[in-house]
Every structure is written in C-alpha cells, then in structure tokens.
Amino acid sequence: MTMKSIATAPAKIILLGEHAVVYGQPSIAVPLLSLRVYAKVVPAPQGSGLCIVSNDIDNPELIITSFNQSSTHSFATAAHLLLDYLGKSLPDVKIVLRSDIPVASGLGSGAAVITALIRGLLIVLGASLSDDIVNSFVYETEKLFHGTPSGIDNTVIVYEEPVYFVRGHPIERLEIGRPFTLLIADTGISASTKKAVSDVRRLYDVNPPSIEGLFNSIGALVNAGRKAIEVGDYQSLGSIMNENQIILRNLTVSSAELDKLVQVARDAGALGAKLSGGGRGGNMIAVVEPENAVLVKSDLLDAGASHVYQTVVS
Ligand code: PMV
Numbered sequence: 001m002t003m004k005s006i007a008t009a010p011a012k013i014i015l016l017g018e019h020a021v022v023y024g025q026p027s028i029a030v031p032l033l034s035l036r037v038y039a040k041v042v043p044a045p046q047g048s049g050l051c052i053v054s055n056d057i058d059n060p061e062l063i064i065t066s067f068n069q070s071s072t073h074s075f076a077t078a079a080h081l082l083l084d085y086l087g088k089s090l091p092d093v094k095i096v097l098r099s100d101i102p103v104a105s106g107l108g109s110g111a112a113v114i115t116a117l118i119r120g121l122l123i124v125l126g127a128s129l130s131d132d133i134v135n136s137f138v139y140e141t142e143k144l145f146h147g148t149p150s151g152i153d154n155t156v157i158v159y160e161e162p163v164y165f166v167r168g169h170p171i172e173r174l175e176i177g178r179p180f181t182l183l184i185a186d187t188g189i190s191a192s193t194k195k196a197v198s199d200v201r202r203l204y205d206v207n208p209p210s211i212e213g214l215f216n217s218i219g220a221l222v223n224a225g226r227k228a229i230e231v232g233d234y235q236s237l238g239s240i241m242n243e244n245q246i247i248l249r250n251l252t253v254s255s256a257e258l259d260k261l262v263q264v265a266r267d268a269g270a271l272g273a274k275l276s277g278g279g280r281g282g283n284m285i286a287v288v289e290p291e292n293a294v295l296v297k298s299d300l301l302d303a304g305a306s307h308v309y310q311t312v313v314s
Helices: 076-088 111-127 130-144 151-161 193-206 208-231 234-250 256-267 290-302
Strands: 007-018 026-042 050-055 061-064 094-098 163-165 180-186 273-274 284-289 308-314
Touching: 007 111, 007 151, 007 180, 007 208, 007 234, 007 284, 026 111, 026 151, 026 308, 050 076, 050 284, 061 076, 076 094, 076 111, 076 130, 094 111, 111 130, 111 151, 130 151, 130 193, 180 256, 180 290, 193 208, 208 234, 234 256, 234 273, 234 284, 256 273, 256 284, 256 290, 284 290
Parallel strands: 050 094
Antiparallel strands: 007 026, 026 094, 026 163, 050 061, 180 284, 180 308, 273 284
16 A cells, blocks of 8 residues: 555444434434545554554544553554454554544444544455444444444444434335425534433333333334435424434433424424434434425524534435
C-alpha cells in the first residue's frame, strides 16, 4: 500500500422497538447515510506498529505494537479479531478515524467507528470479507464494551440498509412503500445506553409479567409499523411512533428534554415522534410531511435541540 485510502460507515437511527429488541422483540432501524465515520489509511514506517488516531476525545490515540497483552480498548479488540481471523500479523500503518457522529446519543457512533476501522484495516491487508463476517466482528466488539447489545446497531450500520431486525434471526431488509422524511433532533445530552438497558433489566427482574407485557406491545407496534412503511402510510406510522413513545416513558427511558422535543415536533405538525435508541438523552425522531420539515425543524431548534438532521428513507 503506497497511497492514502479511505473506508467509511454511516450512523443509524432506530425507528421503532428499542429496548424490547434486547428481549427478542422485533425492531426497525434505518441508516443515516449523510452522517458518517471515515477511516483514512496512511502508510507508516516499518516497525512502527498499528497506530489508530481518532477525534473522539476519550480515545485520542492508540498505538499497538503487539497483541501479547489482552486488550482493554475496543479498537485493539476489533483489530485483533480481524487479524486473527485472517491469520495476518500486525501491520505498520496509521489509521486516522474521523467521526461526524455525536457519541452517546443513540446514533450508533461506537458500532460505526469499529465498522470503519475494520474496513480500513481490510484495505491495509488487501483482503475483502463479506458483510456477514464484518458484522460479526463489530457485534463481538460491541458485546465486550457495551453490555448486552441486541445487535441492531452493527447490523444496520454494516449493511447500510433499512432493516426489520429480530435478535438471532436472519436479517430482513425493510421494504419502503414510498420515501419518507425523518427529522432527528439531538437533546445535546449524552446518555449511557448501557445504563438505560440495565435499568430496564432491573424493572423487568422486579415484575417480569408486567414488563414483558410492555415488550409485547412494542413488538406489536413494530409489526404494525412495518406494514405501514410497506404501504407508505405515514399517518399510521406517526401514530404508531407516538404509542411506542408512551411505552418507552413507562419503561423510564425518556426524559424531560426528550418529552419536550417530542411535544414540540407534534405541535408543529409532525405525523409522530418518539425518542430513539437508549434514551434518557440523545436523539428523538419525528416523521414529517416533506413540505412541513422546515417548520418542524425550526421549532425543534427554537426549543433547544442542539442539532436537527434531516433524512429521506427510501
Ligand atoms: O443508544 P443506541 O443507539 O446504542 O441504541 C440502543 C438500542 C437498545 O435497544 C436500547 C439496546 C440494544 O442493544 O438494542
């Protein structure tokens, strides 16, 4: 390898079904193709080892010169899994990761960074692997560093397709009846998905039948949402998102800031709105008529959203 090259992976957003998906219910998520992580591969001197530089202030630089010690860093774990699988030794190279995806905000930043890193390393190694294998490495890394992930983040991010996802089942691409517009508004508050997931686990352990009932209701909403998307009925999708939000509140994973943005979006004419991802902070999503997007976006910003992203799912 003599030239610089680049690999990339997108952000994702969960439309319906977060939290219940951890317990085997279906979930729907879509990639956010315009918001991405880039992994630039830069040649490095012989013997320098693998140097991974990132713009994440928590993980600014990691230099790996040997894999003899067990790794406590997700970058090293991912690199190790890949090199082991391919039977390759540590390359001398620098990988510069630049992520435009806010961390800890429900957009899958962790899985996207690892996906871009693995794809960058594949360029270095002159190897290519199926998305299935890349997905399994990203999932393994997620499991080690993020508690008990369902696998939906890595799946949407690696395949870059809207998916209907059930843990442990083959991935199903979601059919989109006609394109629809989403606004994604960031509360600006970072929140730990791991903590939210473990709090829901505690609720479940205290009263399994009652919480299971909520998960079942979410699963039914996801299936209804899938049908609405397949026929392009976004009025119904909006109502389904609103109902999903009520259950997420009952699961204690919403927050005052999320509730406020959800209400503002609905008052401005969104067809429906809910939190997305782990909750407690991070992002909310609203499905809107395209002609109403500017107004809803402006009201969300006026209400304190730190960013509003717009995307068309097709
Ligand atoms: O906060 P995010 O974007 O990582 O989404 C988490 C989604 C959960 O359903 C809460 C957890 C999971 O692993 O699926």
